Amino acid sequence: MNPLRKVTGDFRRLLFATMFFGATSGIFLSTLNNYLSGVHGFDAGNRGWLEFPRELPGFFIFIVVGLLLTRFRESRIAALAMVATAAGALGLGFLSPGTILLVVWIVIWSLGDHIIFAVEGPIGLKLAKRGAEGRRLGQLGGARNMGVILGVSAVWLLARYMGDRYDLFYAVAAICATTAGLLYWKLSLGKQDPPSRRLVYRKEYHVFYAISALFGIRKQIFLVFGSWVLVDLHGVPVSTIALLYFLASLLGVILRPLLGDVIDWLGEKRVLATDEVMLIVVCMVYAFASRILPKPYDLYLLYGAYILDHILFALRVARTTYLKKIAVDPADITPTISLGITIDHVVAMTLPVLSGFIWERYGHEYVFLLASAVAVVGFFVCLKIEVPPTSADR
DSSP states (O other): HHHHHHHHHHHHHHHHHHHHHHHHHHHHHHHHHHHHHHHHOOOHHHHHHHHHHHHHHHTTHHHHHHHHHHHHHHHHHHHHHHHHHHHHHHHHHSSSSSSSHHHHHHHHHHHHHHHHHHHHHHHHTTTTOOOHHHHHHHHHHHHHHHHHHHHEEEEEHHHHHHHSSSSHHHHHHHHHHHHHHHHHHHHOTTTSOOOOOOOOOOOGGHHHHHHHHHHHHHIIIIIIIIHIIIIIIHHOOHHHHHHHHHHHHHHHHHHHHHHHHHHHHHHHHHHHHHHHHHHHHHHHHHHHHHHOOOOOTHHHHHHHHHHHHHHHHGHHHHHHHHHHHHHGGGGHHHHHHHHHHHHHHHHHHTHHHHHHHHHHHHHHHHHHHHHHHHHHHHHHHHHHHHHHGGGGGO
């Protein structure tokens, strides 16, 4: 009974850590574009350029996590990441009078964010039963969405009754990140595992690397320019963005565990290929909703695309479950996810600059036409996914 109680306790702590991390992410993602536009006067071009330093930690994450793995297990690395996230939040809220310090604190926040993305999947997989990896990661995704609900609810309430108080928004984010860090630190999961001392690159993982690169393009275009359509072109306030994020997260609490089951049932190839088809639909809505529908119906359709886009992000766990099934060595998983993040940032750091230029020069429609072309390429790459028949026995 002791091992069962130990695992159950770790899973409970992991759920709450994930929830508080979700609250932090929800606060950032629902306020950042309004903060940059309203407080610092950013336009679409400036917003695109900001993505280069913001994503710089992701470019180096392969090396950063590789070095940390020589000293710490994944749960301790997650705790350290939350310290960086809390520091970045406080800096944004209280120590960003100009652009230089703004960029510094965003980079620090981004460092913590990217480290978590590298280790959260491997931590969850350690608590997953064979053949039910998608379900476990889906449960954690549901917990994160519950946290996002709490975070955006705090933003909505503060914005409604106290105005756009970004100092308060980011103070709450720092408290949530600190709480998540304490919970990650208390995890005993993987305590007996020897530290990894390797940086991993294998030709067997080339499809995973390609999917990671394409995900980097998809992520940046939608996270940056999807919400920018609402904020810049339609003047949507921070309280409404928070409400949309709230609705997407509320649906995610229910759908993420179900989507995890779908990954286990249908397999990563079908799920990820379907995701690319749905992305093409979302791209077309962002590009042409205001051309084909009168106001305010175009905005309602854009709201729907925004929510669907966020729900589809839940399917990224299929990359992690796919990697586990093809891993030559289980110790490859965390370093390979880290390399995948680095690869997706090779394109993610430069594409927003190009997209910002395209937006300013030709119009936002062409940014999303570019994204739809990337989704078509992604569809055919996902069709190359093959899981060895013996992977379930690994």
